[in-house]
Amino acid sequence: MIKDEMTKKLGFGCMRLPILDGDTEKIDDEQFCKMIDTFMEKGFTYFDTAFPYHNEKSEPAVKRCLVDRYERSKFFLATKMPVWNVHEYADYEKYFNMQLERTGAGYFDFYLLHALGKDRIEECEKFGGFEFIQKMKAEGKIRYAGFSFHDSADVLEEALTRHPEVDFVQLQINYYDWDSKNVQSGKCYEVATRHGVPVVVMEPIKGGTLANLAEGPANILHALDPEASIASFAVRYVASLDNVFMVLSGMSTYEQLADNTSYMENFKPLSAEEQEAIQKVVAELKKLPTIPCTKCRYCVAGCPQEILIPDLFQAYNDTVQFGVNPITMRGFNNAVNNGHCKPSECIKCGACEDQCPQHLEIRDLLEKVAATFEK
Ligand code: SF4
Ligand code: SF4
Missing domain, CATH: 3.20.20.100 (NADP-dependent oxidoreductase domain)
Incomplete structure (x- = not known):
């Protein structure tokens, strides 16, 4: 046993x-x-x-x-x-x-x-x-x-x-x-x-x-x-x-x-x-509108735009909890460095959503992330 x-x-x-x-x-x-x-x-x-x-x-x-x-x-x-x-x-x-x-x-x-x-x-x-x-x-x-x-x-x-x-x-x-x-x-x-x-x-x-x-x-x-x-x-x-x-x-x-x-x-x-x-x-916690991403990263490899989805979601969640400040902005900037596209550059192919065990509506959520950081 x-x-x-x-x-x-x-x-x-x-x-x-x-x-x-x-x-x-x-x-x-x-x-x-x-x-x-x-x-x-x-x-x-x-x-x-x-x-x-x-x-x-x-x-x-x-x-x-x-x-x-x-x-x-x-x-x-x-x-x-x-x-x-x-x-x-x-x-x-x-x-x-x-x-x-x-x-x-x-x-x-x-x-x-x-x-x-x-x-x-x-x-x-x-x-x-x-x-x-x-x-x-x-x-x-x-x-x-x-x-x-x-x-x-x-x-x-x-x-x-x-x-x-x-x-x-x-x-x-x-x-x-x-x-x-x-x-x-x-x-x-x-x-x-x-x-x-x-x-x-x-x-x-x-x-x-x-x-x-x-x-x-x-x-x-x-x-x-x-x-x-x-x-x-x-x-x-x-x-x-x-x-x-x-x-x-x-x-x-x-x-x-x-x-x-x-x-x-x-x-x-x-x-x-x-x-x-x-x-x-x-x-x-449920009153706070954060994205329930577990950072498993299953969505990352198949993204044609090489968008670092979990890192962007983390930066977004930090802003929900702690506001937009230099630390949370750094999180966003790190995620769009080195050739990785910005959330606004998502081409909506949906490949990431097929991989997500949390069944997140990643395309819609990336729009929210873009609205927060790319103003
Ligand atoms: S929908 Fe956007 S984020 Fe998802 S795989 Fe396609 S380009 Fe990447
Ligand atoms: S597959 Fe879903 S839960 Fe995993 S990192 Fe990507 S968005 Fe987050």
Whole structure:
């Protein structure tokens, strides 16, 4: 049983590792090793990477900093099949073997078909992806097989009905999106629970959004515990769900790691008072008209205008919370540097919206961004 093996509910997400020279491909090994050492010393053991993270440099960094430095039985490693690269059954084998080599792990404790939604589920069924991961499981190369998911609860219901063999699912869950129509965190969690499938949570702080709240909502949480970080309430919220066995946090700095591990080392579920405060925070936040982008960056690669959509949305959201000032303007200027087009130069092709797991109306939102910054 998965849950029996997990002693702690915090996992190290390896998608935003510390980097050098601002280059996403240059992982800061020294810092990453230091973070791993502290994480392991405190009894945490779960690491989550994926083929595309850091432009394919995350899996090799996990090899150098974790696999080559720790006994294999001392940690759990999760990685994911880049299903968008698969065009025939043989591709599954090709990428899987590449991942075994890149990580040097010998086997994966948790293996996921990556970022499934309705269309990708159908593709995986067509090319035999679900059969492939079961085959790897039978051969001992995967211990637990599942998928990460970005779509509606209805689609999840259908997927789990058709594939009762999966051992777990990875869902986007956070307190802000629990009742949202787009992400449907709450409904997806309930579907997985009804099917008896345990859950890994990704984006518990909504890509960092729930770590820096505006003053009003932040004060509600500070009043409960002035020492606790704002992010800690978001992580503890999802970790308090019974059917969640792991909460991933993409940690970029030692400080983030120190904070996360401090309250997850001896995890205490949220009290009734804290749960009530979270509901008040959600009500306050929903009054602020920010764009619920999680910065997954799935929309960026296919944009013919090379518009840095998530960076522009971040700059816009900062203005909603803090007004137009030199700092928020800098965010906008950085996003339109180096040949990247301005939001007003969007040609409305819609390629980005097809990729967005949050189902954002990116074209309309870019008009708002342009109106804010390009006056
Ligand atoms: S709609 Fe605009 S932002 Fe989206 S991919 Fe096309 S040009 Fe880029
Ligand atoms: S706009 Fe959508 S696809 Fe693009 S980064 Fe934000 S959430 Fe991801």
